[in-house]
Amino acid sequence: MKSNRPFLLLVVMFAVVACSCSGDAPDSGIVLQRGLPSDPESLDQHKARSTQAADVLRDIGEGLVAYSATGELVPAAAERWEAADDGLTYTFHLRPEARWSNGEPVTAPQFVFGMRRLVAPETAAFYANLLDAVVNAPEIVSGKQPPESLGVEAQDELTLVVRLARATPYILRLFSHPSTFPLHPASVAEHGDSFARPGNLLSNGAFVLDAWVPGSIIALRRNEHYWNNEKTALDGVNHHVVVQGAAELNRYRAGELHITSTVPPDNFAEVEAQFGSELRIAPYLGIYYYGFNLTKPPFKDNPAVRQALSMAIDRDTLAKKVVGRGEVPAYSWVPPGVNNYEPTVFSFASLTQEERNKVARRLYKEAGYSEEKPLRFELRYNTSDRHTKIAVAIQSMWSEVLGAEATLINEEFQVLLANMRDAEVTQVFRSSWIGDYDDAHTFLSVLRAGSASNMPRYANDDFESLMQRAAERADLDRRKLYLEEAERVMLADHPVIPLYFFVSKHLVRPEVRGWGDNVLDYHYSQHLSLSAAD
């Protein structure tokens, strides 16, 4: 009948739309399902920036060196290397059996091509300054020299020579970073800006990029030409982009993920009770801290009051009760577990909290503050439940112990970053730092006068000269002593309030084998396997 037609149309449309959804192709072989907190910015290793991009890139590519599952540096694309006595020249001998996913050999000129592209200004790479120690690198980045002048050269197809402008003992670790991976020149020339798309991207690592749906999933499959392919147990890896920690937890519970990228803070105790040994917590190279704006009052030229505020915080309670996911209270700037380093701790680390409070009160009074004239300042942090919880706890600690009045201001992340950068309105702000490589330098260099990440604007001549002397030292033991002394000098100045060190937290199904806890939180998929008891 006539009036039935619109209704029928609706039903037909409904049916068509519902059934037109095509599913993903079924996975073949043994495939690992991992969670990823956000999309990589790019799979062009020079346009990528975040740790999650690096995680995926480490599955697809391979550098001169890599890390084992337990966090030791091991040969990768290079089978061996020598360093000259002065520490200024490194010679890498590449593995002759290394291959790209199209079967072609991996050669030294391809490493040279990649590194030149990293420092070339047109590339606008985010980690362009990673190789600053290499001859001419800073000059190339600032446009004063051409990329061909970079101090890396291919002596022959399998020998790469790197010349440094200054001794840098941790330089080897930098060659595990994806921005130093080789590039296939013909591929880049042929595809231009889309060389990193699925179907175009050549891989010299254990896996090849099969598909990438932004916001959804990155599918990798085995690279048959990889030199170590027979040791790779997985036929494929799917990195699922799941932004919400709670959603990721649900998917893990529903059996859809083997590994999560994190554990949400909210029901942590429940998760701990429910999952037991599937919960993997390990120290991580990162620090959560509050910084002072040292360019403006009241914290400019006022180390006593900074120290008072730092001492009045009960870090043990903070780490255990307020944050409560296994984080370690921080009494130093450099986290424990860093290669060749003993972190210096605050002089007050050995006191009890009551003793610290007493000293803090004394310093507070000496600085001229009292109950009638309390210290008033603003504490800024970026919007998040966790940061709010911590800020409220610390605000009350300051109020109880000292009578200081902190006003809490939460801002959107980008707004906070802009404010920290301008250093006009900030007084105390929340920030964090994740190490780029396993060496104390990546933490201490943040507070050097020239560093763009030196949010407190700390400038101390002793600290600078100690850091400079450490940089010039090739002798690892002397260098260690200079760095430790630099940390001691810096801590005594209290430009920052270290609060706690991060831990990496993952849920890992029992059938996943080969997972190693390490301080860098690198978990190469090629080390992992799924046992048959699935």
Next chain:
Amino acid sequence: MLRYTLLRVLGAIPTLLLVIALAFLMVHAAPGGPFDDERALPADVAANIERAYHLDEALPKQFVRYLSGLVRGDLGPSYRYRDYTVSELIGTSFPLSMRLGALAMALAITVGVGAGTFAALKQGSYLDRWVMAFSMTGISIPVFVFAPVLVLLFAVKLQWLPAGWTGTAGASRLVLPVITLALPQIAYIARLTRASMIDVLGRDFIRTARAQGLSTLTVVRLHAFKPAMLPVLSYMGPAIAAILTGSVVVEEIFGIPGLGQFFVRGALNRDYTLVLGIVVFYATLIIFLNLIVDVLYGAIDPRVRHR
């Protein structure tokens, strides 16, 4: 009718331009930029990046550059998803959002109108009260509350449906998101239909039809349905807007790579081109949809047509 439509379309262009200009200004006025991070970039590196993305140019010049690209159909590269252009991102994510939205709308209309009509016919009875209570709940409880509850129940505990979007193929992964998206709309439409239907059923011409001996169902189908649908049709505009905005939350919870998700990410990441591109897209879409609704209105209500 044709003249009316054409005039509407022409009038939309200055609106669109205004929207783009406002969006451009707002996006650039927000503190921070696409490349800010706690790991701040050294000055040289930052300068290279700004140059490559034309962020070192004066704002008016950047705007003109954007407009000239727009005219050629080029929405620019995404600043955050650097391997993809904005057109590509919209192209892959919008069909998904649209499918979700269309299914949710269809479900909402079918169930909402059905429930509302049913309640209207059984006015005053317990069934009527139950339907209305359910619809009140659907309106009151926010999406981000009951969606995780649904996931917990159906995906984690019962394992009937998948918890996430990726990793399972087929229609089953659509079920939870569509239901979640549709529920508030089912509630609204049910209430709207019920009220409208009760009003229409009380009119004289319905009484006449009844007096002529037609059954209730026939009366509803032939005479009451169309006039009762008018308020529901008017609601379609806001309903579509609600589905579009609601889809952001649903996409977030279920990890669906739809347009809403990219919009939010773009704003948080200060991904200027992505945000502007989606604004342009949404604006065009909404203008177009409003036009369709107007035309439909004319098709259903003869009084509008012959005015």
